[in-house]
Amino acid sequence: MEVLLKTENLETFIGQYHILQGVTFEAIRGEVTVLLGRNGAGKTTTLRTILGLSPPSRGKVFFKQKEIQELPTYKTANLGIGYVPEDQGIFPYLTVEEHFKIATKGKGDKVNERIETTLALFPDLKQFWRKQAGVLSGGQKQMLAIARAYINYNELLMIDEPSKGLAPIVVEKVMETLERMKGETTIILVEQNYLMAEYLGDRFYIIDDGKTVLSGEMKELKEHEEWRKKYLGIS
Template sequence: MSELLKLNAVETYIGQYHILQGVSLEVKKGEVTVLLGRNGAGKTTTLRTIMGLNPASKGAITYKGEDIKKLPTYLVAKKGIGYVPEDQGIFADLTVEENMKVAIQKDNQETLDRMDWILDLFPDLKKFWKKPGGLLSGGQKQMLSIARAYINNNELLLIDEPSKGLAPIVVEKVMESIIQMKEQTTIVLVEQNFMMASTIGDCFYIIDDGRTVSHGVMNQLKQDADMRRKYLGIA
């Protein structure tokens, strides 16, 4: 599988705080790469740095071999990278339909076909199509956020904490949807729920204190209780 995204020794400041102090990772096309680590380790900042929301001060970020480190966020998105932020990022006052229309970059038959597929995947969105996004449940908002990032046939999706605050039965639905989407796109997933992460992920990177400290195939981490205990605080 070819390399789609690469970070090499990336450093990022937020104000005076040195958040990323050496994050390196490679994302292979067609895989789900999971970023793991304790709260505050730098996982969300890594995704925001890729998108140009928190610009990198050092290191290199390449997407399909092209340097995107200094690109503004809207140009990063146009390269084919979709982003599902931790706070979902939907427009509460717009209907579900309007939220989807705002996200669409190309209004063509391919997009229409993709919309039909998404609404089959997330029937709740079809049910509440004319309702304001702010009236949706937490799980439905998460589905809408994922759908907005997926509608443009992006080659890469960055998804931040999709299970956060959701009931277990909703987490299962979100997990099933990502498993279906991974058949058609490449995903970088930040996820604290290790059951979900280990079920979906093909490989992992662990970030600790702003640095990449370990990586490998997911089955390796499943079998390494010492590593999970040391960096994730779980048995």
């Protein structure tokens, strides 16, 4: 097993608030690592800290065994880390095609090939290729946000709450797409929907009050109702 990304005792302040107080976890190449926890536990801040959007006051981040916590965000992204924020970051007046072109690095046949490969994973986007993103449904916007991060074949994708605000039938579609992406890229998934996390996850880390308090293989969490009840409020 290759550890693609690793954090050590991350501490992050946002203003005067000490949000992360010791977050440690590993993401294994080719797996889906799920960060779980109640609202406000620090999951989103963890992703933002890794990317450099909310730099840590203490702790380290390693990507392919190299420290990256001091890098500016654009340099971290250029290492091969894609990010799908909770709010999707979609521009309503740009077309699907324009979103792809802005996101894609390089030119020529290889770019066209990457676009076709990505559209094969997200067929709804092909149908709306020349439509403004503002007319897409919530599920289609989420697909666009994920596709935009995936298109450059980033080695790591960090995806924040992809099921948020979506109808159950749409959540199933997002789950199926992420399932097809497994193995082609490494995913760190922040997700409140436990059923999605259980379905997709290989390993889990539970963050509580800004600290990593529990970790293991997802099958272990499935077997321990007391863990789910204590840290996630579910049985």
